[in-house]
Amino acid sequence: MEEKALNILIVSYHFPPEWAGPAERFLRYVPGFKKRNIALHFITRKHGDQQCDKTQHRGATVIRIKAKPGKYNFESFLLNAGHYAYRHRKNYDLVLYMSYNYASIPYNLLLRWKGKPTIALHTMAVNYAGWGLKAKLIKWLSVAGLRSHQYAISSTQYLKANIASVGFPENSILVISNGVDLNRFQPPRNKKEKQEVKKTLNLNGSFNALFVGLKSPRKGVLPLVRGWKMYKEKYRGKGNLILVGPERRENSALASFYSEWDEEVRDAERYDIYLRGSASNIEDYFKACDLFAFLSDLEGLPNVLPEAMACGIPILMNAYEGFSDEVATPGHQVYLTDRNPGQIAADLSRLIEDSDKLQQLSQNALQWIREKHDVEMSLDKFAGFFKELSR
16 A cells, blocks of 8 residues: 655744745655655745745745734744645645744644644753743743744754643653755765865865854854954965855845944954855865864754764864753864863864864764764654654
8 A cells, every 4th residue: 555645734933945944854864755755835924925825846836925024024924924824735745943932832733632743843952030910921932932832843852841841741752853955965075075165165274164144143153253363364374265155235124234244344354354255065165174163052952063074174163052962072073162262263273283183173073973974873863753653
């Protein structure tokens, strides 16, 4: 008997062309899910009348809906997405929410009543602490929105404990690593291949440090730039710093950050700092560069860490909120620093001059990823869970 094909509706506020880590991750999963007889359908925001209501993007169906502009744009989107999911529930076997809050509650309850499971994808540590009436209200609404889902998927045990601590039933939380495609992300075969990739990317110099991510306060790119400048001045450091990733200047809340950022990078090339936008061939940057710097303050299991490890590039990072030994063992697979520019500069100097340590970190991390975070293992777990819920 032929296995039933599953249709999964994924609710994601952020979606290409706007950068979004979770959406990008699941877009990469599309071929693997297809092999497992599962089709992904994304519902996201419509940014303008020029965007089609329904399209295909990298093998997945994408539905774009309007949301009320302004302060409650996110809540408006969630309500409209929930309404769509409920109205079209017969077309889908379950609904996976990458974006959720209290606005998800009404339609989650209706979907549950109609026997359609909803799952919260919990990929980033959440700090529910705070004082005062407003903070308590925000916490209560956030927790209520989270608990309106029947199930949750977390990328680490740390994140599972994070939501279990606010009352989400532990037996309804499944831990699945994000996983990395070891066919796409792998080390250069030899020095010649690395030089060829460097030439293609127009990277110069014998040493290139790399940052990949959104240029935003959370990602720690300002402390990194300041630390790099100190490294070049105080320690007469060598090499270039390559910053790859998008900006989000349309977000008015980040206006002060970008004002500070523009001032900080005004003399970037004097310090061998080079700014580049988003790149679809990010694996080439990992292969071509010699050190990956990651200084976020809040994460779960971000895409870029296992990707970098799989490409054999050593990592300098901080112990962000959400970090655990499921991500890496400090000193063994990664080298820990913090977000203090002086400390970053000192650790850059110490690590860049220690070629043996760089090689050891690279080898240990590559072995770790191959054993623990192969995307095929993650896809098997996702598929098994989805099929179990859809019976």
